[in-house]
Amino acid sequence: MKIKSNIATSENGFIFNPATGDSFSGNAMAAHLLIAMKSGKTGHEIKKDILDKYDVGADQLERDWEDWMIQLKEANLLETEG
Amino acid sequence: MADKYANLCLAITGINANDNPGPGMAVIRSLKESFGAGLRIIGLSYEPLEPGIYLRDHVNKTYQIPYPTEGANALLERLTYIHQQEKLDLIIPNFDSELFNFIKIAPQLMQIGIASFLPSHQQLAVRDKVNLKDFGLKHGFYVPADHKLYTIDDIKKAADEFNFPMVIKGKFYEASVVYTMDQAIKAFHQLNAAWGVPVIAQQFIKGTEINIAALGDGKGNNTSIVAMRKLYITDKGKAWAGVTIKDEKFIELGNNFALATGWKGGYEMEIMSNEDGHLYILEINPRFPAWIYLTAAAGQNQPGALVKMALGDIVEPFDDYQAGKLFVRYSWDHVTDISDFQQFSVFGEL
Incomplete structure (x- = not known):
């Protein structure tokens, strides 16, 4: 799943959707994830980076990642598939 | 020179x-x-x-x-x-x-x-609140259903069709979202006293309010279109803060309107984007909106372009503007x- 290409993100976690005017404030981890996603990294690569860097189990990370994806989808920030 | x-x-x-x-x-x-x-x-x-x-x-x-x-x-x-x-x-x-x-x-x-x-009298008439639904039907725009109200009985007929909430609008200005028959009757009398009949009852559309400021060249094209999402709305429904947004569907809507009418001059489309993404035209105002400076701030100075066109000069259509330009209105005791x-x-x- 990819972030829509027109979504503006900043290093401090602020997200602006220029098509709808929606804006969101994320925490430091959200900012980190958004920048990684916008850079073109795959979900697999991002999760591997997190496992290497943080003290978190793979199962927990997978649950959190799914939750993150649901939030992005609900916020209409992901590219539509198909 | x-x-x-x-x-x-x-x-x-x-x-x-x-x-x-x-x-x-x-x-x-x-x-x-x-x-x-x-x-x-x-x-x-x-x-x-x-x-x-x-x-x-x-x-x-x-x-x-x-x-x-x-x-x-x-x-x-x-x-x-x-x-x-x-x-x-x-x-x-x-x-x-x-x-x-x-x-x-x-x-x-x-x-x-x-x-x-300026637009022609005919152009002015087709987007009039009284004619807007028919205009939408003719040209394939989403427009909320409406009833023209001349008497209290008309309000009851409108309420039977739309249920509550519904929107009661003055002929020229002002609108209220009403939730009961008492509120509807009160709004009808107020708007009748201010602007005369018909007062208009409009189906309530739930969604996100978006306004589009545009400048038609009188030949079926727009010289400029800038869309704005209202971020803070006053009790009169006016934007007190807003941000420019950019989506091809807003440009397409404005261009379809210019093509259908041959509009000449500034105008504003008041849009409600519902949860299905349909863009309902709530009103079309036949002049620049009060937030028109935001078009200049975003890179398409519509009043400036209008002056040049009015004086007979050719103005090339703008092709881009900056999304994310935000205005916050303020008051000042002069x-x-x-x-x-x-x-x-x-x-x-x-």
Whole structure:
């Protein structure tokens, strides 16, 4: 799943959707994830980076990642598939 | 070569910069940004407490003009007098209710050397609230269903069809979302007293409010389109803060409207984007909106472009603007002397 290409993100976690005017404030981890996603990294690569860097189990990370994806989808920030 | 726009004398209405502001001051701000401080701005005001009269840094001189109900001849007579004093190059009217008369006298104004850039009476009529639903049906736009209200019985018929909430709108201005029959009847009487019948009952559409400011070239194209999402809405439904947004579907909607009408001049589309993504046209205002300066800030100065087009110059359509330009309106207590108020009240000029 990819972030829509027109979504503006900043290093401090602020997200602006220029098509709808929606804006969101994320925490430091959200900012980190958004920048990684916008850079073109795959979900697999991002999760591997997190496992290497943080003290978190793979199962927990997978649950959190799914939750993150649901939030992005609900916020209409992901590219539509198909 | 001297800039032919730099010393123009431009007459502007809608300088009532109050809590439900006319677009005049924002138009003036846009024009000064476009052409510089050398412009001479003539305010045209209906009442002596329109703030623009006293904002002398923005408006060089203001003249009182007759209310639209006094007719086109009275307006022409007054403007002819003002023209003798000021040698006007162009007039930009900014109120819905005055447009009929300005359109009517536009040929005479042109004869004496005053340009304008206005829609036709026919164009004005098709987007009228009373005709909007039919216009939408004819041209394939989403428009909420409506009922024309002349009596209390009509409100009951509308409520039976739409249920509550529904929207009760004045013929020219103002709208209320009502949730009960009592509220609907109260709104009907208030709007009837202010603007006459028909009052309009409109189906309530839930969604996100978006406004589009555009400038039609009169040949079926738009020279400019800028979309704005309302971020803070006053109790009168006006945007007190908003942000420019950009999506091809807004451009397409505006272009379809320009094509369907051949609209000439500035206009504003009030849109409700529902949860299915359908863009419902709630209203089309036949002039620039009060937030028009945001178009200049985002890179498409619509009032500036209108002046050039009105003076016969070709303006290439803008092709991009900046999304994420945000405005926050504010109020300010401007202080002047009672003698200024007296001067305007007694002589109709300041």
